[in-house]
Amino acid sequence: MADTVSRSWFAVFPNPEQHGYDGTPEEIVEKLKDEWIAGNALRKGWWGYCISSKGLPHVHMVLEDSGSCRFTKVKKAYPTAHLEPTKGNKKQVLQYIHKEPPYDEKGEQVLVYTSYGNIEGNKRYSVTNTNDTLATIEMLIEEGMTPNQIMAEDIRLRREETLIRKCYFAKRYKETPPIRNVNVIWHCGDSGSGKSYSYIELCEKYGDDNVYFFSDYANKGIGGFDGYNGEPCLFMDELKKDSLPFELLLMIAQGYRSQIHCRYSNCFALWNEVHITSIFSPEDIYSGMVSKENQNKDTIHQLLRRITKFVFHYKHNDEYKSFELAGNQYIGFDDLKKRTAAHDAFYQKAEKEVL
Structure with missing residues (x-):
């Protein structure tokens, strides 16, 4: 010893x-x-x-x-x-x-x-040379680790981030069917009504490593998926009328195994649950993304039929509340607010005061 x-x-x-x-x-x-x-x-x-x-x-x-x-x-x-x-x-x-x-x-x-510091425990691998590094990356990917988890194993592996991401998504691409069911939840309501807090609840439910927070809409969203590592849940915060191209929003909400453009290394859409928060209704988002001359071809129904559930958030004093409606029951945003009012007497009173 x-x-x-x-x-x-x-x-x-x-x-x-x-x-x-x-x-x-x-x-x-x-x-x-x-x-x-x-x-x-x-x-x-x-x-x-x-x-x-x-x-x-x-x-x-x-x-x-x-x-x-x-x-x-x-x-x-x-x-x-x-x-x-x-x-x-x-x-x-x-x-x-x-x-x-x-x-x-x-x-x-x-x-x-x-x-x-970040303890490592007993490592079964070595990254002392190129062959060892490649073998280590292959082994950890086969064990099901994500790029973030792999690079957390050893800081030297961060030099191979592009390679790790490409190998990881190649493996996940093979494992993912061409079409999958994706649940899309649209969170709406006024500012400060608790929409973004849904992210915290999702992290508590699924774990931080399984929820990807998307909020970088610069350059029409290019770069927003740079850090995506195959998380099964996608959380898009504060979507606005000019945040994304309409075709990208549709692609995000559908279940095809689509490739997504990133600044450094492209990734694939592998999520099965999407949460979108916005102070705007789907109709408002649509009118801002699609010009009037194109609305006959790119109809709003393409977006609405992809939404599984609507969650309307509101606040009563210091208490945050919400009303949920199945996507196939959605008629319009005004109808959603009326249904919320019928569900909650306080919200009904607040709406009358506004009117």
């Missing part, structure tokens, strides 16, 4: 109070962190103060250096700690130290924790 080297070490430090670490659990883990980092910004780590089912206080530590670190070096820093090379990958390590399934232990409590 004395000759063992690893970039990541896992340690269990029992009874820290008996080894010169006084104070609260928060103060103890902060002191341990400061000792390990010691001005070396390239080091990383995680420290958690725990109580076992038998009442034994101990600290779990993940200690990582910029290069391989010998066992004797870490043991010298923490002579009473049990040390071994980190065995799990980053996800497994985080699950273990947070005591999440399948590593939860009955009676084990994590009282407080702190961290420094």
